[in-house]
Each structure stands twice: as C-alpha cells, then as structure tokens.
Amino acid sequence: MFNWFKKHRKEKSSYETNEEWVEALKPPVDERAVALLRQKLIRGLKPALHKYVDRELDQFVEDVAQDALLKVLDNIDSFRGDSKLLTWAMKIAVREGLTELRLKRYDDISIEDLKPDDDSREVFSLSMASSETSPDRSLHESKLVDKVMTIINEELTDKQKQAINALMIQRLPGPVVVKQMDTNRNALYKLVHDARLKIKNKLELEGIDPDEMLDQL
Amino acid sequence: MELTPDILKKLIKSAQMAADHEIGCNECFDELHEFAEMELAGKSPEEAKPLIKDHLDKCSSCREEYQALLEALRTIESDN
Numbered sequence: 001m002f003n004w005f006k007k008h009r010k011e012k013s014s015y016e017t018n019e020e021w022v023e024a025l026k027p028p029v030d031e032r033a034v035a036l037l038r039q040k041l042i043r044g045l046k047p048a049l050h051k052y053v054d055r056e057l058d059q060f061v062e063d064v065a066q067d068a069l070l071k072v073l074d075n076i077d078s079f080r081g082d083s084k085l086l087t088w089a090m091k092i093a094v095r096e097g098l099t100e101l102r103l104k105r106y107d108d109i110s111i112e113d114l115k116p117d118d119d120s121r122e123v124f125s126l127s128m129a130s131s132e133t134s135p136d137r138s139l140h141e142s143k144l145v146d147k148v149m150t151i152i153n154e155e156l157t158d159k160q161k162q163a164i165n166a167l168m169i170q171r172l173p174g175p176v177v178v179k180q181m182d183t184n185r186n187a188l189y190k191l192v193h194d195a196r197l198k199i200k201n202k203l204e205l206e207g208i209d210p211d212e213m214l215d216q217l
Numbered sequence: 218m219e220l221t222p223d224i225l226k227k228l229i230k231s232a233q234m235a236a237d238h239e240i241g242c243n244e245c246f247d248e249l250h251e252f253a254e255m256e257l258a259g260k261s262p263e264e265a266k267p268l269i270k271d272h273l274d275k276c277s278s279c280r281e282e283y284q285a286l287l288e289a290l291r292t293i294e295s296d297n
C-alpha cells in the first residue's frame with residue numbers, strides 16, 4: 001500500500017517548481033519528468049535551430065535533446081536554482097545543438113588544411129614590408145600601419161599573433177581557428193583579449209589616440 | 218597577405234574596446250540562463266550583468282547561442 005502510494009505520488013504529470021523538477025530528475029529518475037523535459041526541449045530547439053539545419057531537422061533535434069538530457073541528468077546537482085530549471089536545461093540543449101552544427105559545418109576541413117603556413121608567424125613583418133611599397137597607400141597611412149605592426153611584433157606572443165592573423169586577417173571562423181590552434185573557445189577568447197589589451201595599453205603608453213588613428217585611416 | 222586599412226581599423230577598434238576585465242565564454246555560459254530569463258522578463262540584464270552583456274557584444278559564438286536560446290524560450294513560453 002505504501003509503495004503503491006509512493007509510486008503514484010512520484011509519477012506526476014506536471015512539474016511546477018524547481019524543487020519538483022530537481023526531485024524528479026535526481027536518481028531514482030522519474031521517467032515522466034524526463035519525457036516531459038525531452039518534449040519541451042524538442043519544442044524549443046526546433047525554431048531555435050531550424051535556420052542552421054537544411055534537412056532532417058526533426059531527427060537532428062531529437063538527437064540533440066537526447067544528448068542534452070543526459071548532460072542535464074549528469075549535472076542536476078550543479079543546478080543552482082537561479083532560473084527556472086527549464087531555462088537552464090534549454091541553455092544546455094542549445095549549446096549542444098550549435099556545437100554539433102559547428103562541428104558538422106567544418107567537418108570537411110581537415111586538420112592538414114588548417115595547419116598554418118611556416119611563415120604565418122612572420123605575416124606581420126611581411127605585411128609591413130609590403131605596405132611600404134604599396135603605391136596606392138599614402139605615406140601617412142603606411143606609418144600608421146608600421147606603428148601597429150611594430151607593436152604587434154614586439155608585444156604579442158607567437159600564439160597571439162597566430163590567433164589575430166587567423167581571425168582578423170585571414171578571417172577564418174572562430175571554430176576553425178579553435179581547431180587549427182588545438183585549443184578551446186574560452187582559451188582562444190582569453191588569448192585574443194590579452195592581445196587586444198596589450199595593443200591598447202601600448203598605444204596609450206606611446207600617447208597615440210586610437211580615435212585619431214581611426215580618423216586618419 | 219596584406220594588412221589593408223579595413224583590417225587595421227578592425228584591429229584598432231577591437232584593441233580600443235578591450236576592457237581590463239573581460240570574462241571568457243565559460244563564465245558567460247555559466248550565467249547565460251539567468252541573463253536570458255531577465256531579458257524575457259524585461260528586467261534589463263545588461264545593467265545587472267554588464268560583463269555578460271560585454272561578452273555577448275564581443276563574442277559571436279556566444280551571441281549566436283544566446284539568440285537561439287531566447288528563441289527557444291519564447292517558443293515554450295508561448296505554449297503556456
């Protein structure tokens with residue numbers, strides 16, 4: 001009798017509060033809660049991802065929801081209750097989906113193709129040389145280019161130069177650069193942030209106003 | 218390969234916008250659900266969480282995820 005009652009109390013069909021959700025998603029997991037969460041994730045993911053998926057959206061979204069559910073269940077203890085549980089779970093699902101799509105998008109680019117050229121670290125000194133000989137560039141402009149090149153060459157590490165080159169000069173997409181540099185998105189962002197800050201501080205130290213510089217370009 | 222004035226401008230602008238303290242993608246993700254919920258409730262998350270807002274302005278991958286998240290949340294909210 002007690003077991004019957006317990007079982008039926010656990011099998012709810014709606015989960016209003018975070019406490020109810022967390023309780024249901026902790027082991028022993030309430031399968032109805034999982035099914036309901038899956039359904040909601042799928043419902044949200046479809047409009048969120050449809051513009052990135054050209055075919056078999058339903059299947060793709062179901063796979064993503066499944067992978068996201070496993071992550072939600074694995075990490076349920078880390079949910080801080082600072083939003084609705086569904087919002088937190090959807091965040092995990094959206095990242096899961098977009099990460100998967102980015103991997104697919106750049107799947108056909110092999111690591112070999114992504115290996116930087118031997119001279120890629122030298123790209124800044126090369127550009128500096130060519131800027132001086134470019135006929136359609138004013139002398140003043142060339143001086144600005146030289147100035148920035150010198151800062152880059154003197155202040156940035158090889159890795160920072162490689163990242164700036166890939167992202168800003170070659171205009172490679174972030175996920176490609178992450179793969180190329182064998183790093184992760186967070187580390188790449190921090191590497192480039194540090195580089196941007198170095199350039200900013202050096203310009204300041206030399207009394208160069210970036211706004212004036214931009215006006216002159 | 219040549220450093221064109223356009224690229225140089227982009228480079229200077231991005232240096233100019235560099236703040237001493239910026240968060241990375243991991244820290245942004247860590248609070249993105251709260252940020253999204255505040256936005257949907259019309260509660261100015263950019264004021265409560267300026268570092269997240271700054272990161273979203275500067276990081277296209279996180280921005281893409283954030284926009285998709287809002288879209289997903291709006292859809293399930295409209296069901297209720």
Ligand SMILES: [Zn+2]
Pocket residue numbers: 189241242243245272276277278279280
């Ligand atoms: Zn980011």
